[in-house]
Amino acid sequence: MSKRIQAKYKIDRRMGENIWGRAKSPVNSREYGPGQHGQRRKGKLSDFGIQLRAKQKLKGYYGSISEKQFRRYYDEAVRRRGDTGEHLIGILECRLDAIVYRAKFVPTVFAARQFVNHGHVLVNGKRCNIPSRLLKAGDVVEIREKSRNIPMVLEAAQSPERDVPEYVSVDGHKATYVRIPALDEVPYPVIMEPNLVVEFYSR
Structure with a gap:
């Protein structure tokens, strides 16, 4: 069983977004990242950084899914015909x-x-x-x-x-x-970009 070791709201603060749309999220009052260096100016992300962040955000949204399990869902989405990103969302939503x-x-x-x-x-x-x-x-x-x-x-x-x-x-x-829902039917409080997750894994 996968366990979340870190405080879950650190994901919100690291992403700079209230990914679960909860009123108690610290992002509502502190938009900077967690930790000693959280308020430093952030540099521009590379293409890899943007893709990695999209993957972390989507995986983090669904709680304690391990990287191995998430990758297995991606591999299953690739095997299906059609849009891999849409299939990935469909698999996550039928858990x-x-x-x-x-x-x-x-x-x-x-x-x-x-x-x-x-x-x-x-x-x-x-x-x-x-x-x-x-x-x-x-x-x-x-x-x-x-x-x-x-x-x-x-x-x-x-x-x-x-x-x-x-x-x-x-x-x-x-x-x-x-x-199985389409991506635009899933009520994410923030914009999810499964196409970037597909780019991350298909590098």
Whole structure:
């Protein structure tokens, strides 16, 4: 299992963007980077630097995905016909923890991973504790009955920070993964550039 060692909001500050769109993000009040040298003037990024940043931003958005796993998703996207960047987004968005987050069962992508790990979720009526499980269109994700009154679940359902996208259908504590989304359907709070991620890996 991949673990995030560093504070998650350091990603926000390093990127200079509020990548999860959260009101608590320190970027809202401190737009400079973290650490002793964070306020130094930044030099112009090279093409490689721009591509690397796009990759770090996309990978960081989905929480604790390891580089090895992320590269595996890219390789799978390359094997599919059509736009590799679009396929990469589609693969990331059909992860079980991503759907749990999109359905507003939990407030953050990090909470989604933990929520699945702890066995609070059913997929097609069967308990599943694998956050990286890739869902197929029509799969039904449900919060176990014993877990529905967890404070985190109640908080997420009432949060006005984000809406449920059209490719996830939610009915109470049950969500159906309707279809693979296109890039412009995914409600990222910031601009994601999967084409630059493709350029990074295809160097």
